[in-house]
Amino acid sequence: MRELSLHILDIAENGITAGADCIQILINEAPDKDLLTIVIEDNGHGMPAEKLQKPTDPFITTRTTRRVGLGLSLLAAAADRCDGKLEIETEAGRGTRIEATFRYNHIDRAPVGDMAATITTLIMGNPQVDFVYTHIIDTKDFVLDTRELKADTQDQSLTDPVLIYHLTQSIRKSIEELA
Amino acid sequence: MAKLTIDDLKRIKEETAKSTSLREGAANVKITVHMGTCGIAAGAREVMNALMEELAESDRSDIRVVTSGCMGMCSSEPNVTVELQDAEPIVYQKMEANRMRQVFKRHVLLGEVQTDFALGKM
Numbered sequence: 001m002r003e004l005s006l007h008i009l010d011i012a013e014n015g016i017t018a019g020a021d022c023i024q025i026l027i028n029e030a031p032d033k034d035l036l037t038i039v040i041e042d043n044g045h046g047m048p049a050e051k052l053q054k055p056t057d058p059f060i061t062t063r064t065t066r067r068v069g070l071g072l073s074l075l076a077a078a079a080d081r082c083d084g085k086l087e088i089e090t091e092a093g094r095g096t097r098i099e100a101t102f103r104y105n106h107i108d109r110a111p112v113g114d115m116a117a118t119i120t121t122l123i124m125g126n127p128q129v130d131f132v133y134t135h136i137i138d139t140k141d142f143v144l145d146t147r148e149l150k151a152d153t154q155d156q157s158l159t160d161p162v163l164i165y166h167l168t169q170s171i172r173k174s175i176e177e178l179a
Numbered sequence: 180m181a182k183l184t185i186d187d188l189k190r191i192k193e194e195t196a197k198s199t200s201l202r203e204g205a206a207n208v209k210i211t212v213h214m215g216t217c218g219i220a221a222g223a224r225e226v227m228n229a230l231m232e233e234l235a236e237s238d239r240s241d242i243r244v245v246t247s248g249c250m251g252m253c254s255s256e257p258n259v260t261v262e263l264q265d266a267e268p269i270v271y272q273k274m275e276a277n278r279m280r281q282v283f284k285r286h287v288l289l290g291e292v293q294t295d296f297a298l299g300k301m
Contacts, residue, residue, distance in 0.1 A: 125246025161234035
């Protein structure tokens with residue numbers, strides 16, 4: 001994947017497939033510490049024991065449409081080549097937490113990319129799921145919680161295309177201001 | 180802490196009030212963007228973004244956009260399925276932003292199936 005935000009989109013979709021109704025996404029950019037951390041946490045039904053034995057093995061997958069599953073394997077490889085690692089915690093019925101770390105200044109680290117597009121794609125395609133997106137750069141942070149947005153706009157789905165368009169612009173601007 | 184402020188939200192809400200009030204009716208069109216690992220890696224997010232922009236410009240309130248996982252036809256990703264009411268679903272293959280715009284303008288809005296990009300009927 002060319003951008004880390006695409007990995008995030010992919011892993012978040014895994015959580016939704018696992019029946020989650022709330023996905024928490026955290027990006028912590030700490031150039032001082034030469035560290036980039038991405039955490040994706042869902043409250044879905046967790047990974048089956050068989051998959052958990054070797055979660056990043058592409059040939060062990062719960063999917064049925066084809067025999068390889070690449071999402072976690074690709075993220076693990078991306079972290080690995082930047083002197084980072086992928087950690088997975090999962091509990092049946094409680095959800096899964098994925099944490100990927102990268103050396104911030106590693107030459108092979110892909111850019112974070114267009115997070116605004118990732119978040120609004122998730123919101124648009126999954127109106128029944130809530131998302132909490134936190135992005136920290138150094139000491140500044142940005143938080144978006146779709147539960148608050150739904151309450152404030154009195155709109156239970158947030159899928160209105162015009163709203164999504166403005167939301168994308170607004171997130172993009174907020175992230176730019178962090179840097 | 181930087182957050183979307185209440186003012187931002189009020190502004191967004193005012194700008195969307197018109198279209199939201201129209202959105203009560205049933206969906207006549209369903210567009211599925213397939214977003215498995217394969218689709219995402221092949222550019223499904225850019226296709227989705229182009230679709231969302233077209234949708235925002237179209238002033239139509241009866242079009243529903245959903246995402247789904249991989250269909251098992253990874254080599255033809257990004258795939259997009261367009262279902263018009265009372266018509267067979269059409270799967271489009273190897274989509275990109277401009278193809279998506281064309282499919283939206285011609286197939287979704289005018290009902291002309293874009294056979295050049297079609298993978299097949301479901």
